[in-house]
Amino acid sequence: MTDPQVAVMMLAMFILVILLGFPICFTLMGMGVLFGVYAFYDPSYMSSILDPGVVGRLSFLITSKTYEVMSSDVLTAIPLFLFMGYVVERANIVARLFYSIQVAARSMPGSMAVAALATCALFATATGIIGAVVTLMGLLAFPAMLKAKYDTSFAAGVICAGGCLGILIPPSIMLIVYAAASGVSIVQLYAGAIFPGFLLAGMYMIYVVTRAWLNPKLAPRLSDEEVEGVDKKQILWLMLTSFVPLALLILSVLGAILFGWASPSEAAAAGALGGLVLAFAYRALTWERLRESVYLTVRTSAMVCWMFVGSWLFSSVFSVLGGDKLIQEFVIGLDLSPIFFLIIAQIIIFLLGWPLEWSEIIIIFVPIFLPLVHYFEIDPLFFGILVALNLQTSFLTPPMAMSAYYLKGVAPPHVELVHIFKGVMPYLALVLICMVLLYVFPGIALWLPNTVYSTGGG
Structure with a gap:
């Protein structure tokens, strides 16, 4: 099995474990460490996976990512x-x-x-x-x-x-x-x-x-x-x-x-x-x-920051194994137009919103899309607004609509989940209509930053 195939297996295992109900933050860090041992192990000069070389490189990655997150001015x-x-x-x-x-x-x-x-x-x-x-x-x-x-x-x-x-x-x-x-x-x-x-x-x-x-x-x-x-x-x-x-x-x-x-x-x-x-x-x-x-x-x-640490560790190991390059090469090989890439990316994010929270999607999966965003010459600012709009659907789409479960937790006993799901469906359609409007008229998102800052994004 090649390293990129191991990376894809790592991603699939993560989604499976999350669906089984394990804590997301510790799952990210645990899988990052587990697959990091495999990623950094080099049999040509190491006799054991417990060799200090593996432990040292993995420890450096963990500590550097933790420091990078905790010292970020943006996250303050x-x-x-x-x-x-x-x-x-x-x-x-x-x-x-x-x-x-x-x-x-x-x-x-x-x-x-x-x-x-x-x-x-x-x-x-x-x-x-x-x-x-x-x-x-x-x-x-x-x-x-x-x-x-x-x-x-x-x-x-x-x-x-x-x-x-x-x-x-x-x-x-x-x-x-x-x-x-x-x-x-x-x-x-x-x-x-x-x-x-x-x-x-x-x-x-x-x-x-x-x-x-x-x-x-x-x-x-x-x-x-x-x-x-x-x-x-x-x-x-x-x-x-x-x-x-x-x-x-x-x-x-x-x-x-x-x-x-x-x-x-x-x-x-x-x-x-x-x-x-x-x-x-x-x-x-x-x-x-x-x-x-x-x-x-x-x-x-603390939850957000440590999830960021775990997600970046996971993403770094995924990148070392070549998983991001495998996905990028696959997408580029499809010879898509920019608009079709945007549509496919938003469909994937929509589907990921069922089992995952927005934080995992942003920290783990969006960095995989970002090199492709640049390849297709799409403004990353526009892509970010589309993602934020799309993530509305992850909280509104049954059967994993978290907003419905939040409301059910405080609603009177006679209010059933089916009543709440029925009520959110029209708003789900409105979100999709709003996304179409943003596709057709990107100036809705780009006019103000273009006008005030003379550039649309990153």
Whole structure:
């Protein structure tokens, strides 16, 4: 068996082991070490695989990759953005926001669903953690919609789809990881993701309003009793005290990054401080909540960083065995056009999204595609935005739709998974339509970075 064939077997074994339920981080590191022993073993001058030469080269690879990940300036922004999101989540700011938008949009068909989507979009920009957004909105908005006699599947689809927007809308953690893996500027990635992100959120809202208008039974309007005593002045005050502060915080952070006033890490630090100030202003900054936010930030950051270490070790050994070259030669031998390569790559990523999380896809599989992206003369920034859009589907596609399982975990007992799966299907179609629009009109993603930075990507 040749080295490239061993690399392909390594990849297949990884997917199989993950499907069996083993922890991803330790699986990556374990397989990297196991196959690394084989990759670095040279029988011409080593009498044993336990020879110090094998151990030394493998140890150097592990330590160098660990240091490379832990010292990355790009990844420094992850714990800071996470902390900002967790502080906002635990300060009850999202509850105020949802109620304010709901009352302000009360005359619109499906107003509670629109408010839930708008809250998800804004909260997604503050945290970027799909599980946190879906769980919180599942506890906050989902019961409120069911109480208002919304159709169960309709309401579930809104929460699941809206909660996934954090993958795409900046400051997305996924885009930070893609930037670290690909070398593309995170600032330009953020600029490129703004229009596609809000285009998708806008398509969701148009769909919700249209469905509610055509079939009012799906989303009954708010009764007079539910909005009794709330006049225009009160609505304005609610928006000024809930929507405006959070929106200003997020726009300040993104604006500082996009206009070059601060690096992503510096802007994230300012955002974390701003989150603390908001929590203090709302009188929600308690020691218990602060301790929980710090704990969750440390836990999630450690998971992401060590997964990065394991993934890079795995990818390095895979590359040493020649697996990436084998795949590249195979694809190049197919003599595809750039558009067909893009389509095939996105189909593969779509399928990988069923058994794998976005982090493994970005760190392990995207680097395999990147040399091909350059070969087919495709902008890696555009490719990254397409991947971020595509990964929405991995959280929405049954039977492995993680957003559905997040919602099921906090939903009332009578809500079945089949109801949630039924609700997410229209949004899956909308994601695919949005991807087609991006294929046909790449300027949706490239116009802003091209205009502001005079270049489209890496």
